[in-house]
Amino acid sequence: MVIVMKHGATAEEIAGVIQHVESLGFKPHVSRGEECTIIGVIGDERPIEPEHFELCAGVERAIRILHPFKLASRDFHPDDSVVKINGVSIGARQVIVMAGPCSVESREQLMETAAAVKEAGAHILRGGAFKPRTSPYAFQGLGLKGLELLREAREQLDLPIVTEVMSPQEVTLVAQYADILQVGARNMENSALLRAVGEIQKPVLLKRGKMSTVEELLMAAEYILAQGNPRVMVCERGIRTFETATRNTFDINAIPVLKSLTHLPVIADPSHGTGKWELVPAVARAAIAAGADGLLVEVHHDPAHALSDGAQSLTPDHFARMIADVRRIAEAIGRTTCNRCAMQWSRLSAWA
Amino acid sequence: MVIVMKHGATAEEIAGVIQHVESLGFKPHVSRGEECTIIGVIGDERPIEPEHFELCAGVERAIRILHPFKLASRDFHPDDSVVKINGVSIGARQVIVMAGPCSVESREQLMETAAAVKEAGAHILRGGAFKPRTSPYAFQGLGLKGLELLREAREQLDLPIVTEVMSPQEVTLVAQYADILQVGARNMENSALLRAVGEIQKPVLLKRGKMSTVEELLMAAEYILAQGNPRVMVCERGIRTFETATRNTFDINAIPVLKSLTHLPVIADPSHGTGKWELVPAVARAAIAAGADGLLVEVHHDPAHALSDGAQSLTPDHFARMIADVRRIAEAIGRTTCNRCAMQWSRLSAWA
Amino acid sequence: MVIVMKHGATAEEIAGVIQHVESLGFKPHVSRGEECTIIGVIGDERPIEPEHFELCAGVERAIRILHPFKLASRDFHPDDSVVKINGVSIGARQVIVMAGPCSVESREQLMETAAAVKEAGAHILRGGAFKPRTSPYAFQGLGLKGLELLREAREQLDLPIVTEVMSPQEVTLVAQYADILQVGARNMENSALLRAVGEIQKPVLLKRGKMSTVEELLMAAEYILAQGNPRVMVCERGIRTFETATRNTFDINAIPVLKSLTHLPVIADPSHGTGKWELVPAVARAAIAAGADGLLVEVHHDPAHALSDGAQSLTPDHFARMIADVRRIAEAIGRTTCNRCAMQWSRLSAWA
Amino acid sequence: MVIVMKHGATAEEIAGVIQHVESLGFKPHVSRGEECTIIGVIGDERPIEPEHFELCAGVERAIRILHPFKLASRDFHPDDSVVKINGVSIGARQVIVMAGPCSVESREQLMETAAAVKEAGAHILRGGAFKPRTSPYAFQGLGLKGLELLREAREQLDLPIVTEVMSPQEVTLVAQYADILQVGARNMENSALLRAVGEIQKPVLLKRGKMSTVEELLMAAEYILAQGNPRVMVCERGIRTFETATRNTFDINAIPVLKSLTHLPVIADPSHGTGKWELVPAVARAAIAAGADGLLVEVHHDPAHALSDGAQSLTPDHFARMIADVRRIAEAIGRTTCNRCAMQWSRLSAWA
Numbered sequence A, B, C, D: 001m002v003i004v005m006k007h008g009a010t011a012e013e014i015a016g017v018i019q020h021v022e023s024l025g026f027k028p029h030v031s032r033g034e035e036c037t038i039i040g041v042i043g044d045e046r047p048i049e050p051e052h053f054e055l056c057a058g059v060e061r062a063i064r065i066l067h068p069f070k071l072a073s074r075d076f077h078p079d080d081s082v083v084k085i086n087g088v089s090i091g092a093r094q095v096i097v098m099a100g101p102c103s104v105e106s107r108e109q110l111m112e113t114a115a116a117v118k119e120a121g122a123h124i125l126r127g128g129a130f131k132p133r134t135s136p137y138a139f140q141g142l143g144l145k146g147l148e149l150l151r152e153a154r155e156q157l158d159l160p161i162v163t164e165v166m167s168p169q170e171v172t173l174v175a176q177y178a179d180i181l182q183v184g185a186r187n188m189e190n191s192a193l194l195r196a197v198g199e200i201q202k203p204v205l206l207k208r209g210k211m212s213t214v215e216e217l218l219m220a221a222e223y224i225l226a227q228g229n230p231r232v233m234v235c236e237r238g239i240r241t242f243e244t245a246t247r248n249t250f251d252i253n254a255i256p257v258l259k260s261l262t263h264l265p266v267i268a269d270p271s272h273g274t275g276k277w278e279l280v281p282a283v284a285r286a287a288i289a290a291g292a293d294g295l296l297v298e299v300h301h302d303p304a305h306a307l308s309d310g311a312q313s314l315t316p317d318h319f320a321r322m323i324a325d326v327r328r329i330a331e332a333i334g335r336t337t338c339n340r341c342a343m344q345w346s347r348l349s350a351w352a
Helices: A011-023 A107-120 A144-157 A168-177 A191-198 A214-226 A254-261 A270-274 A277-289 A316-332 B011-023 B107-120 B144-157 B168-177 B191-198 B214-226 B254-261 B270-274 B277-290 B316-332 C011-023 C107-120 C144-157 C168-177 C191-198 C214-226 C254-261 C270-274 C277-289 C316-332 D011-023 D107-120 D144-157 D168-177 D191-198 D214-226 D254-261 D270-274 D277-289 D316-332
Strands: A002-005 A027-032 A037-042 A059-063 A083-085 A088-090 A096-100 A124-126 A161-164 A180-183 A204-207 A232-236 A266-268 A294-298 B002-005 B027-032 B037-042 B059-063 B083-085 B088-090 B096-100 B124-126 B161-164 B180-183 B204-207 B232-236 B266-268 B294-298 C002-005 C027-032 C037-042 C059-063 C083-085 C088-090 C096-100 C124-126 C161-164 C180-183 C204-207 C232-236 C266-268 C294-298 D002-005 D027-032 D037-042 D059-063 D083-085 D088-090 D096-100 D124-126 D161-164 D180-183 D204-207 D232-236 D266-268 D294-298
Touching: A002 A011, A011 A027, A011 A037, A027 C027, A027 C037, A037 C027, A037 C037, A088 A096, A096 A107, A096 A316, A107 A124, A107 A144, A107 A316, A124 A144, A124 A294, A144 A161, A144 A168, A161 A168, A168 A180, A168 A191, A168 B168, A180 A191, A191 A214, A204 A214, A214 A232, A214 A254, A232 A254, A254 A266, A254 D277, A266 A277, A270 A277, A270 A294, A277 A294, A277 A316, A277 D254, A277 D277, A294 A316, A316 D316, B002 B011, B011 B027, B011 B037, B027 D027, B027 D037, B037 D027, B037 D037, B088 B096, B096 B107, B096 B316, B107 B124, B107 B144, B107 B316, B124 B144, B124 B294, B144 B161, B144 B168, B161 B168, B168 B180, B168 B191, B180 B191, B191 B214, B204 B214, B214 B232, B214 B254, B232 B254, B254 B266, B254 B277, B254 C277, B266 B277, B270 B277, B270 B294, B277 B294, B277 B316, B277 C254, B277 C277, B294 B316, B316 C316, C002 C011, C011 C027, C011 C037, C096 C107, C096 C316, C107 C124, C107 C144, C107 C316, C124 C144, C124 C294, C144 C161, C144 C168, C161 C168, C168 C180, C168 C191, C168 D168, C180 C191, C191 C214, C204 C214, C214 C232, C214 C254, C232 C254, C254 C266, C266 C277, C270 C277, C270 C294, C277 C294, C277 C316, C294 C316, D002 D011, D011 D027, D011 D037, D088 D096, D096 D107, D096 D316, D107 D124, D107 D144, D107 D316, D124 D144, D124 D294, D144 D161, D144 D168, D161 D168, D168 D180, D168 D191, D180 D191, D191 D214, D204 D214, D214 D232, D214 D254, D232 D254, D254 D266, D266 D277, D270 D277, D270 D294, D277 D294, D277 D316, D294 D316
Parallel strands: A096 A124, A096 A294, A124 A161, A161 A180, A180 A204, A204 A232, A232 A266, A266 A294, B096 B124, B096 B294, B124 B161, B161 B180, B180 B204, B204 B232, B232 B266, B266 B294, C096 C124, C096 C294, C124 C161, C161 C180, C180 C204, C204 C232, C232 C266, C266 C294, D096 D124, D096 D294, D124 D161, D161 D180, D180 D204, D204 D232, D232 D266, D266 D294
Antiparallel strands: A002 A037, A002 A059, A027 A037, A083 A088, B002 B037, B002 B059, B027 B037, B083 B088, C002 C037, C002 C059, C027 C037, C083 C088, D002 D037, D002 D059, D027 D037, D083 D088
C-alpha cells in the first residue's frame, strides 16, 4: 500500500498516518516530495483496504500495490494447474471442448445433441438443469429430471458432465450428478454459493460476471480455493459494454491476462461471449489462438425450437466445422484437440 | 413483437415465419416494404423471446415492443404504491431517510450511530449483519450477533430496521429481526433469493445491480411480485462505468425513468452511488430533486475505524447537515422530510 | 510517481530504475517492503508518463500521484473563476440558463424560440449553425446563414450567443458572431481545435466527450488554458454506458467532483444528458441541487418538426415550468436564477 | 421504421401519425394489436430519424429497421473491396502487416525500426508525425520533419507509408508524403476531417473511436465514401470499458461483425487494443484467427526510451516472433502473410 498525502498536509497529519500504519502492525516508510509526501506501508496488505487510510486527516488517496488474491496467483503457484476429470486433463497441452445444449429440454433433445457433439470431438458434455433467467415467466429448467437425463447421457456416451448449480442448498444434489459444477456469471459474486462449492471436492467452472473485472473473477476463485477446493477453472464469457451489435463483448485480452496472473485453467465461452451463433466459430478460433485452454459452446440439434439461448446455439453440423477449424488453430500454436495425437508440445513462445 | 425479414427474403421464408407465429398462438400482420418485409406479432408477447423468431430462415431480427415486466409496470398499476412500515409510509409525499452503519460492528458502534441518525431525523435504521465482500479475507459481518444488536437498537430507539439477506436459507431468520429485507446489488440476479423473499410477507428493498439495466431491475422486482409479495421498493445505487474518479456512477436519469415505468417506491443510495463521503450530500440533494422517494445513507460515528465502507460513510455531524439540506430541497418541490409538517402536497408538475 | 518493482526484482534491476529516475532529473526514494520494493519519484511528474518506467527491467507498474492538469486545477487557483459576458457572470452565485434550439433552422423558428426562452428567464441564447451529425445524410446546419440569424436574434433580444465551432479554420469566423464558442463532445479530444480556441480571447464552453473521464475533460481544458485563454467553462452532458433506457447517462457525480478539482465554472446539459424531453426537468433540478453553475437546455417551438434533436427539446411552455422549478431549487441552496434578487449568498456548507 | 403507438393511443393520435408519415413521402402500414398499434413506415428510411415520429402525440417509440449506412454496406456491395497500394492488396487472401514506431522521433530511430520490421516481414511502415495527445505538455510529434523522414524511409526501404492526419488543413500536405492517410480514434467523429479525406484520392485507414459502436464506425466510413473516395479500411483498436487490467478492451467480436456488415477491409490494432506489449502477440494471433485482413502494430527499437506508447511497443525481436506465429495462424485458416506463397485460397467456411 502507498499512501499519498494531500498537497500541504501538516506534520501533525503525517504523524497521525504513521501512527495509524504502525497501530495496524505495518511499517511505514516516508518519502517527502516537492508537491506531496508519500508513505509506503510495508507488510502483507491483503487483509486491509485502502480506505482505512483514505479517511485519515491529510490523506489524498491510498493505492494497493499487491493483487488482493493469493491462492489464485501465479506468484504463489508458478506452474499451470491441471484439472483432471475421468482421463481428461484441463490446463495442459490439449485444448478441451465442452459442448451441449443450453438447457436440457427432453431425453430426445439431449441424447441427439450429446451424440452429435461427441462424434464431432467434444470432450465434455454441458447442459443446464437449473437455469437462471432474467424473466420469472421464462423456462427455468427441468431441475432434478434434467440432472437424471444428464446422468443417462454421461453413462451412455462416457462423457463427463458440466452443469450449473445456483444455490448453496443444491450443491450436494448437483454434485451427485455432475463431474464439474458450474457457477454462472450471475452468481460470480454470490459468496454463499462460492463457499459451498469450495467445501466439496468437485472441479468448479467459475464464469466471469458480465460486470466483473478480471481481478474480481480471481477474487471469486480465491473464495473457492480458500475453502480447500483447488480444482477451479475460470471462464471468460463476455462482458457488458456500450456496444449493442452483440449480446456481450468477448474480452479476448482477458485470456492472456488471466494466463499471466493465475495458474488456473482458462476456458472461453464464445456462445455467451457473442450471443449470435454466426459469430461463435470466429471467436472460438480467436480464443484458442490467444491461449485459452478450452471452450464451452452451446449446441442444439434444432436451435429454432430451443427453449433458451437458441440464437447463440450452433447446429451439430456447424459445430463439427467449428471444431475442425479450432483443431487447425490449436496445431498452429503447438497444441492439439485430440488425445491420440503425438505431436510435440512446445510452448509457442516463452513470452506469449 | 415485430419481425424484420432480411432484404431479399423469399416468399417461402415469409410463409414459414407466418406459420411459426401462428403455431405459437399469435396473429401475424404482414407489411411489405420496399427494402424489407415486416411481420407484426399480435398477442401477449411477454412469455416469448425475440430469438424464437430470429432463428427462422430469412429473418433479420425480431424486436420486442412491450416491456417484459407486468406486475411492476405502471401500465398495470397506474397509482403509486405506498409501502407502510410501523407508521412510516414510503412512496408517498414524505421523503424517507434510512441511515446507519454499513456493518454492525459492536453494540457501542451501533447504538451511538443509531441514536445520532434518529436525532438528526432519519426514519429507518440500516445496518449489515451478513456482508457480501469481494475478498474472502475481509470482514464478513457479525451474523446472528449483528441481528440481535439491530433488534436491541430497534427496541430502544423505536426505529424500523433494514438489513441485508444474502441467501435463501437465511430469509426466515433475517425476517424475524428486520422490518425490511434488503437484497443487495450483487444478488439482484440471484433468482433463488428473489423467489425466497417473494414468498414471505415482509417489505423488500431491492438494489440495482452495478451493471444491470433499469429493465433488468424491474424484472428482478417482477420475480418477487410474482411470488405474491407486493411490498417491493427499488433502489438506484450507482452503476459501473468507465469513469474511475468515483467508485460508481450514480444514474440520476434512472430516478425519473423508474418513476415513469413503475408504481413501486424509488430509493436512492448516494453512499454506494459515489463511494466518497464528500460527494454524498450533493448527490443526496440531487436524487431528491429528481424525484426519489427516499434515501439510504451510510453513517458511522468513526469512519476512519469502520470495518467496511468507511470512505463513503458520513459522520453524524455531516449527516445532520445533509438532512437539513435535503429538507430544503424536498420542500422546494412540494415534499417534506418530517411527519409533523402540514404543507400541502402538490406534485411539482404533471409532466415532471 | 511511485514505481512498484516486481516481486523478486534483482538489486541490479532496482539500481537500473534508480539510474533512469535520476537521468530524467528526478530524485528517487527507495522503500524496501517484504513482498516488493517501491521507488518514489520526487519532482514535477506532470511531463512524464508512467510507462517511461514500466518498461524498465523488473518494474511491475508505475503510478501517477499528481493530477496531470495544472492550470485547470483548484490547487493552482483555489478561488472560483467567474466568466463575465455582457453583464452575465458565470460561476458566481447566480445560476445561469443557456437555452434555445439545437439547430438554427429559419428566422421564424429562431426568433420565436429565442423570444420565448428570454421571456421565461434564460440568460444566454444557444443555437447551432455548424452541426456535427452521425450521418452524412442528416441536416448539417445552415452554416454562415445560421450565424447571421443568431446575430440578428442577439441584437433584437439583447441575449449573448453560444454556438458550436467544429474546425480550426472556422474559429475566426464563428468568433465574429458568438459571445461563447462551444466545443462539442465529439471534438473534446480534437487538439487542433482546442489550440485554436485557446489562441483567441473569447469564452469557451467545453463539453465532456461522451466517453471521456473527468480527468480527460480537465486535460482538454488545460489545452485551451495553456494557450493563454483563461475563460473556459466545462460542461457535463452525459456519458455513454451500458444503459439503453436513456440516450446517455448524466453523470451527476461529476458535478461535485468537478467543483472540487477545478476552479472553472461547471455547466450541466440535461438535454443531451438524457435524450428525452420528459426527463430534462428532473435532471435539470438535480444538477442545480448538486452544485452546477448553469444549464444548457434545448428548446424548440415545435419539437415534432425540429431538424435535429427534437426528442430532447422542451417546448417553450415546458421550459418556463422547468425554469420555475429550477429557481426554487437554486433558492433552497442559497443561490438564485435572477439578477434582481437580493438574497444573501451563503455557501450551502463548506464541505458540500 | 416501425412506429409503436402507446397503450391506449386514440384513433385521432393514430390518424395524426399516419398523416405525418404520408407528409414525409412514406407509405404507412397499420397493424392493430391487442395491447398496442404498430405503424410500418414504407420507403427509404435512411435520411429520417426515429425521433421525428417519437414526438407525435400517442407514440411510444419508433425503431429503425435498416442500417443507416449504405455505401459501406455489404448489401450494397456484396463482394470484398480490395485496396491496392504499390503492389500490396489489402482485403484479399493475404494478411497484411503494418508496423513501425508510434511516433517518428529521429532518423536513427525510424530507420533502425523500419529496417527491422521490413526484415521481419511487414508490408507497410507506420509512423506518426502529427500526434494526438491527452496532455498539452506531452510530445506532439515532429510534424513536417517527421513526414520527411518517413519519405526517406519509404524510398530507402521501398515500403508504403501510413501516417495520421489530424486536421482538414493538413490533408493536402500529409497526402504528399503518405500512401495511406490514417484518421485516428479521437477524430473518428470529426466530420470536417472525414469530408476532407473523402475529397482526395488516397487510401484511408479509419480507426474506430474508443467510445464508438460498430455502426458509428461504418457511418464515419460512409462520410468518406459519400465524398467519392472508395478506398477506405476500417480498424478495430479496442474500446473503453469498465475493465482496468488493460488500457482498452479489444473487441474481437467486431472483426466478424464488420466482415459481415461491410465489404471494406478490416484491420486490427492489438497495440492500442491492449496497451501492453506482452499481450500484443496473443491478440494479434486472435484477430487473424477471427478473420481480420491485416494488423497495425507498434514496434520500437528501444521501447523504454520511446517518446510515446512505449509500453505497448514490441521490440524488433518480439515482432519477428509475433509475425512467425501470425503466419502459422493465417495458414491454418487458408490465408498467408507472404506474397510468394502459392497456397490455394479457400475461405474457411461460407458461414465463418
